[in-house]
Amino acid sequence: MLAVKGERTRQSILEHAVDLASLEGLQGLTIGKLAEQLGMSKSGLFAHFGSKEELQLAVVEAAAERYIREIFNPALEAPRGYERLMAICRSWLSYVHRGVFPGGCFFAAASFEFDGRPGVVRDTIRGLMDDWIGALERAIRMARDEGHIDPGVDPAQLAFELNALFFGANFAYHLRHDEQALERAQRAVESRLEALRMG
Amino acid sequence: MLAVKGERTRQSILEHAVDLASLEGLQGLTIGKLAEQLGMSKSGLFAHFGSKEELQLAVVEAAAERYIREIFNPALEAPRGYERLMAICRSWLSYVHRGVFPGGCFFAAASFEFDGRPGVVRDTIRGLMDDWIGALERAIRMARDEGHIDPGVDPAQLAFELNALFFGANFAYHLRHDEQALERAQRAVESRLEALRMG
DNA sequence: GACAAAAACGAACGTTCGTACTATTTTGTC
DNA sequence: GACAAAATAGTACGAACGTTCGTTTTTGTC
Numbered sequence: 456m457l458a459v460k461g462e463r464t465r466q467s468i469l470e471h472a473v474d475l476a477s478l479e480g481l482q483g484l485t486i487g488k489l490a491e492q493l494g495m496s497k498s499g500l501f502a503h504f505g506s507k508e509e510l511q512l513a514v515v516e517a518a519a520e521r522y523i524r525e526i527f528n529p530a531l532e533a534p535r536g537y538e539r540l541m542a543i544c545r546s547w548l549s550y551v552h553r554g555v556f557p558g559g560c561f562f563a564a565a566s567f568e569f570d571g572r573p574g575v576v577r578d579t580i581r582g583l584m585d586d587w588i589g590a591l592e593r594a595i596r597m598a599r600d601e602g603h604i605d606p607g608v609d610p611a612q613l614a615f616e617l618n619a620l621f622f623g624a625n626f627a628y629h630l631r632h633d634e635q636a637l638e639r640a641q642r643a644v645e646s647r648l649e650a651l652r653m654g
Numbered sequence: 655m656l657a658v659k660g661e662r663t664r665q666s667i668l669e670h671a672v673d674l675a676s677l678e679g680l681q682g683l684t685i686g687k688l689a690e691q692l693g694m695s696k697s698g699l700f701a702h703f704g705s706k707e708e709l710q711l712a713v714v715e716a717a718a719e720r721y722i723r724e725i726f727n728p729a730l731e732a733p734r735g736y737e738r739l740m741a742i743c744r745s746w747l748s749y750v751h752r753g754v755f756p757g758g759c760f761f762a763a764a765s766f767e768f769d770g771r772p773g774v775v776r777d778t779i780r781g782l783m784d785d786w787i788g789a790l791e792r793a794i795r796m797a798r799d800e801g802h803i804d805p806g807v808d809p810a811q812l813a814f815e816l817n818a819l820f821f822g823a824n825f826a827y828h829l830r831h832d833e834q835a836l837e838r839a840q841r842a843v844e845s846r847l848e849a850l851r852m853g
Numbered sequence: 854g855a856c857a858a859a860a861a862c863g864a865a866c867g868t869t870c871g872t873a874c875t876a877t878t879t880t881g882t883c
Numbered sequence: 884g885a886c887a888a889a890a891t892a893g894t895a896c897g898a899a900c901g902t903t904c905g906t907t908t909t910t911g912t913c
Contacts, residue, residue: 459880459881459889459890460879460880460881460889460890461880461889461890464890464891477770478770478771479770479771480679480681480767482679482681482682483681485869485870485871486870486871486872487869487870487871488869495891495892496891496892496893497871497872497892497893498872498873498874498891498892498893498894499890499891499892499893500891501871501872501873502890502891503890505872506871506872507870507871507872557770558769558770559766559769559770563766563825564766564767564769566766566825566829567758567762567763567766567767567825567829568679568763568766568767569829570757570758570763570825570828570829571676571677571678571756571757571758571828572677572678577829580829581829581830584829584830585830588830611834611838612838612841612842615822615826615832615835615838615839615842616819616822616838616842618822618825618826619818619819619821619822619823619825619839619842620815620818620822622818622821622822622825623814623815623817623818623819623821623822624818626762626765626766626769626817626818626821627814627817629769629770630765630766630768630769630776630779630780630783631780631783631784631787633814635810636814639810639811639814639815640814640818642811643811643814643815643818658859658860658910658911659859659860659909659910659911660859660860660910663860663861684899684900684901685900685901685902686899686900686901687899694861694862695861695862695863696862696863696901696902697861697862697863697864697902697903697904698860698861698862698863699861700901700902700903701860701861701862702860704902705901705902706900706901706902
C-alpha cells in the first residue's frame, strides 16, 4: 500500500484507463467517461494529470508496465537461448488469449492509431515499440550466441517476422474472431524457429 | 463525368475523407474538419450522408474500392498460379511504399481501431477483411491446384502468415520509420513461397 | 428562359469535449 | 484533536461535436 492516497488513486485510475483505452483508443479515451465509470468528478480526476496529453502518456506508461509484467518477465524465467526465445513467443500469444487488455494488444492498437499523428504520444509509443523489437532481437542474438540457432540468422529480420506474426494473430483473433488464429501463429513461429535450430 | 452534380461532389468528398481518415482514424474523422478542408459548409456536406455513421460506412466502401483498384486488380494481370500470388504480395508492399493512403494501410488501421467496438462499421470492416483474406486464400489454392506449390499447403495458414507480414511491414514502415521494413517483408514472403515452390 | 428539383448554405440546437477556477472535504503529521 | 497540506468536488468557460431546419443558390429539363 502506497504512502499517499493520491498515488493510490492515480494508479487505480490508470488501470481502468488502460482497459478503456484498449477498447476505445487513446483518442476515444475521454476524461468525462473515465471519471463517470470510476464514480469521481471530472475535475478531481483531471487534477491528477493536468492535461489530456499527460493522461495519455501516463496511460501508455501504465500499459507498458502491464505488458512487461505479463509478457516479458514471465519469459525471463526460461534459460537464455532458444528456450527463452520460444517462451517469449508463447507468452505473447497467451497474453492475447488471456485477454490482458480487453480490446486486444494495447500497443498494436496504439501503434496504428498514432502512426500518422506527430507529437509526444506518438514518440513515446514509438520508443516503447523500438524497445520491444530491440528486446526481441536481443533474445534472438542470445540464442544465436549460445549456439542454439543458425549463426547466419539476421536478428532484425527474424524479430520483424515474429512481431508480424504476433500482430497478425491479434488482428485475426480480435477482429475476425478466428479462434484458430493463435494456433496458426504458434505453428508459424514453431516451424520458423525449428528450421533455424541447431544441435 | 457523372450525370448529376450531387454524385460528383459526394465522390470528391469521399476521396478526401478516405485520406483524412487514414491519418486521423474513422473516429477522428470529423464532419466540421472535413467540410473546412473542402471549403464547404458543414450542413451541406452532412446532407450527403445523413449521419456520421453513414459517412463512416461510405468512407470504408470508398477505401475498399481504392484498395481493390490499387492492389488487387493490377495483380490479376499476372497469370494465375504462383506468379499471381507473388504479384499480389509485391503489389501489397508497393502499395504501402507508394503511399496509396497517406496514413498507411487504411484497413490495418481501421481493423485495430474498430476491433473492440460493436456496430455496423465494425461489421463492414470485418466483412471486407474476410473478403480480402478469402481472396488471398483463393490465390494460394489456385497456385496449389496449378501444381506450382506443395499440394500439402494449408491455404488458410499461408494466407494468415502472408497477411501478418503485410501488416507487420506497414507497422514497421509507418510507426518505426524502418526503411528496410518493406525489403524485410519481401524477403520473408519470397523465402516462404520459394520453399513451397514446385516444378 | 421558366421552373421544379436538387444541392449547398447559415444559424442554431443540445451535448460533450478539455480546461480553469474556487470551495470543500479528506488525509497525514505533530 | 489541531492544523496545514493534499485530494476531491463543484461550477463555469469556450470550442467543437453531430444534427436539425428554413432559406438561398445552383442545376437539369422542358
